Amino acid sequence: MREIEVLAPAGSFDTMKAAYKAGADAVYMGGPMFGARAYADNADAGQMLSAIDYAHLHGRKLYMTVNTLLKNTEIEGQLEDYIRPFYEQGLDAVIVQDLGVMEMIHTLFPDMAIHASTQMTVCGTDYGKWLRDHGASRIVTPRELDLSEIADMKQQTGVEIETFVHGALCYCYSGQCLMSSMIGGRSGNRGRCAQPCRLPWTFHSDSREKSGYLLSPKDLCSLQLLPDLINAGVDSLKIEGRMKKPEYAALTAYLYRKYTDLYLTGGREHYHVDQADLEQLMDLYNRGGFTDGYFYRHNGQEMMSVKRPNHSGLNIGQGRINRRGEMEIQPMKDLGAGDVLELPDGQSVKLDKAVSVGGQLKVKYTGKPFKQTCSVMRTRNQSLIQTVAEQYVKNSDLKxxxxxxxxxxxxxxxxxxxxxxxxxxxxxxxxxxxxxxxxxxxxxxxxxxxxxxxxxxxxxxxxxxxxxxxxxxxxxxxxxxxxxxxxxxxxxxTPFRRQQPSILQSSNDSRKREKRPVSISVLASSRAQVLAASKVDGISRIYFNYEGNDNLAVEAAAMTHGAGKEFYLAMPFILRNDTKKQCLSKIQKLKSTTDGFLVRNMETLLMLRKAGFDQPCISDYNMYCMNDRAGRVYEQMMDQMTLSVELNRREIAGLQSAVNSEMIVYGYQPLMVSAQCLMKTTGKCTKEPGYYELEDRRHKKFLVHNVCAFCYNLIYNSVPLYLMDVLDEATESGIGGVRLQFVNETGDTVRAMAEACIRALQGERVTAAGDFTKGHYKRGVE
CATH class of the missing domain: 3.30.390 (Enolase-like; domain 1)
Known part of the structure; x- marks a missing residue:
């Protein structure tokens, strides 16, 4: 019988033990450093070593998260010493995001399994094969992939496939989000996401305006889809929730193990999920109900929890206001002492006695009276919590x-x-x-x-x-x-113990950091912007955002070449199976018009090289290069790179790969790339690309662009980056070039910013007039 792993989250040692007792085959947890949940109750080094032994003594596995981007000082000065004791203890695998981290661990600890994190945004099989060939034994698929893409990934790569089956969904493709980083200084790429997506937003377009928690997806629940997931080739069923309590990890692990075994032993014919089990999960935690995610759809209103971003509980009955102003509740579920009910006015009521189905409950109601009946939600099932705690948490030691x-x-x-x-x-x-x-x-x-x-x-x-x-x-x-x-x-x-092999590591980069002429490039999104940029003498290269607009791309190339400048196509942020073939067909027709490509994902790069394109390729900012090891990985495949926008000036100065990199010095920074469509969430999808606005609770407005050709939304920062007044300092680091990025600005703005950049590079002090940000250039990220 095929073995299917149930993989539970563990934010602490106690949660780990509870998950194992409940039936988890493996857990993933963070150590004291480099995990994507910096605010979880992560294990210290001693606890982590004990956790590894605990897992192995009970025939289980433990995976440690190293799934953040590392800076040079961390990857060279800390990572090896950090990993070594866990490796020697017998750690089963590390989960990684950073290609530099992956390369280093695979070199220094070659017999330890590496799992490519969902933060790597592995949307296609070519990238999956590349990761396999460079040390990854498992791929954690993006939550956005459908079942056919997951099955294709398994069939084409042959590696283990790990897929999220329960818990929170991010609005953005994992690894492509800078919203928390840019507007709050807490980077999701460094494990410190503040979840601004869970706050209220207002969407504005010419035809509609809608407010709510527009960026807050419902929680994922896949119990009813387990046969389909297993048949698609999923090897590990991953439960999200390292910030959740032990009771959450235990109950979810128990139910996913129960139903996995039910399918494996009885097949689809006997597979049925009890409603009572689904209701237990609803009682435990859900946001506006559950969704089955992206497995059978690309996006949709039904996936979003626009009315609230937090636990909404379980509907336990109907309530109405009587003449005394009390709320009379007719329970459809048995209620216990300690249960917490939420009334329509938001008031929470803790019950001091049990009430059975058919009984009546009266509670004081202080909200606005209403005549109709309403649903009453239970947000805490005290009996369920106590039962799970007694069975799995308080007596969690396995024998x-x-x-x-x-x-x-x-x-x-x-x-x-x-x-x-x-x-x-x-x-x-x-x-x-x-x-x-x-x-x-x-x-x-x-x-x-x-x-x-x-x-x-x-x-x-x-x-x-x-x-x-x-x-x-x-x-x-x-x-x-x-x-x-x-x-x-x-x-x-003893069989799990290892000794690190003696491998001579050379991390020094001998390239000299010499100041040299700095090139200027422009990323344009419209004909007017290309025209304006082509008329500025100091610009050497124009990138054009390619969104399936072939005729416009040909025209942009002609204008650029007519001005004696290089023309590069800026490729899509996301490339999926359903758009890859179409994209390649269109790009092949444009091959003779483009001098090179700005690529935003490994799938695009590998597609181009596989198809015989030999033009230069430059990685964009979202192909993160925060350390020189990652830089050297990219330099084997890329002709040039773009510096991460989360690096500060000192970190850029210490990055040897900066000499072969461009630095973005102006532009509205993309904060999110989402498979969701705000036009669809707030009404109907028009299937027409356009620009819209999101307004936050502080009335800051963020530009939204729906890229219909590749079916994703881009959300940009509310203010543009402006670094022209510090270019003299920035260029001292020896960067290869600077880039100005434009979204929907006018040609006049393009010309003004380009001229300001030229004057700044000539030594003139050019200050900003208006509302701008310096991003992370000064502050950096923790």
Whole structure:
């Protein structure tokens, strides 16, 4: 029978134990550094080492998150020493986002499994194959992939496939979000996301205006889809929630293990999910109900929880206001003491007694009166929480069953043979003495040896051979037991222990950081912008945002070449199976018009090279290069790179790969790339690209662009980046070029910003007039 892993989240050691007891085959958890949930109750180094042993003693696995982007000082000065003790202890795998981290771990610790995080945005099989060939044994698929794409990934790559099946959905493609970073200084790429997407927003277009939690998806629940997921080739069913409590990890692990086994043993014919189990999950946590995610759709209103961004509970009945101003509730579910109900005015009521179905409950209501009945939600099921806690959390220690055979004979060492799984170990104790007064009894030996206490073991069977008139002290019997159990534990754990191979690492980059002429490029999105940029003498290259607009791309290329400048196509941010073939067909027709490509994902780069395009390729900012190791990975494939917008001036100055990189010095920064469509969320999709506005609670307005040709939305920052007044300092780092990026600005703005950039590079002090940001150039990210 095929083995399917249930993978639970663990924000702490206690959560890990609860998840294992509930049925999880593996957990993923963060250590004290470099995890994407910096605010979870992450394990310290000692706890992490203990957690690895705990998992292996009970036949489970533990994966550690190293799924953030690392800076040079971290990857060179800290990463190896950080990973080494966990590797030597027997860590099963690391989950990584940073290509530099992946390269370093694969080189230094070649026999440890590497899982490519969902933060890598692996949307296509070519990228999946590349990751496989560079050390990844597992791919954590983006939440946005449908079942056919997941099946294709499995079939084409042959690696293990891990897919999120339950918990929170991000609005943005994971790894492509800078919203928290740019507007709040807390980077999701560094594990510190503040979740601004869960706040209220207002959408404005020419035809509509709508407010709500427009960027807040419902939680994912895939219990009913498990047969389809397993048949698509998913090997590991991943539950989201490292910030959640142990009860959450335990109940979700239990139910996903239960229904996975139900399908594996009974097939689809006997597969049915009990409504009571779904309601338990609803009681535990949901946002506006559950969604089955992207497995059968690209996006949709039904996936969004626009009325509230937090736990909405379970509908337990209807309520109405009586003449006394009380709310009378007719429960459809049994209610218990300690349950919390939420009334229509937002008031929470904690019950002090149980109420059965058919009974009546009256509670004080202080909100605005209404005549009709309304739904009443239970946001805390106290009985459920207590039951899960008693069963899995409070008594979470697992016990492994042993079979023992004890032999005690005079003048010989006491001996015990222990059998566990397919393992046999033998342990000896003190020399058995002839009894002077009271001889040992089988009952006393059994009582002493069965006291396995705080160990991970207990004797399921214990056979005893006892010669007559033998004697051992209580201390000798206790020591005999301890040594036997220690021997078993060593036998279980020793095969997992490793020693780091001796590998000479050279991280020095000998390139000289010489100041040299800095090129200027422009990223344009319209004909007017291309025309304006082509007339500015100091600009050497124009990138044009390609969105399937072939005729406009040809015209833009002609204008650019007519002005003696290089023309590059700026490729889509996301390339999926359903758009890849169409994109390649269109790009092949434009091959003779373009001098190169600005690529925003590995899938595009590999597609171009596989199709025989030999023009230069430049990676954009979202192909993150925060350290020189990542830079060297990219330099093997790219002709040039774009600096990460989360680096500050000191970090740029310390980055050797900056000499072959462009730096963005002006423009509205994309904050999110989403498979969702705000036009569709707030009404109907027009299937026509356009620009719209999102307004936050502080009345800042963020530009939204729906890219219909590739079916994603871009959300831009509310103010543009402006670094022209610090270019003298920035260019001291030896960067190869600077870039000005334009979205919907006029040609006059293009010309003004380009001229300002030229003057700044000539040494003139050019200050900004208007509302701008310096992004992370000064502050950086933690």
């Amino acid at each position: 492994e069953k042993l079979y023992g055979y004890v032999s005690i004979s005079k003048d010989l060492p006491a001996r015990i043979d222990v059998y566990y799984r397919d393992m046999h170990v033998c342990s000896e104790g003190a020399i058995v003495q002839p009894a002077q007064k009271r001889p040992l009894t089988e009952e006393e030996i059994r009582r002493r040896l069965m006291k396995t206490g705080g160990t991970p073991f207990e004797f399921d069977q214990l056979e005893i051979f006892l010669e007559e008139d033998c004697y051992m002290t209580v201390q000798e019997l206790n020591q005999f037991r301890r040594e036997a159990l220690d021997t078993v534990e060593r036998a279980v754990l």
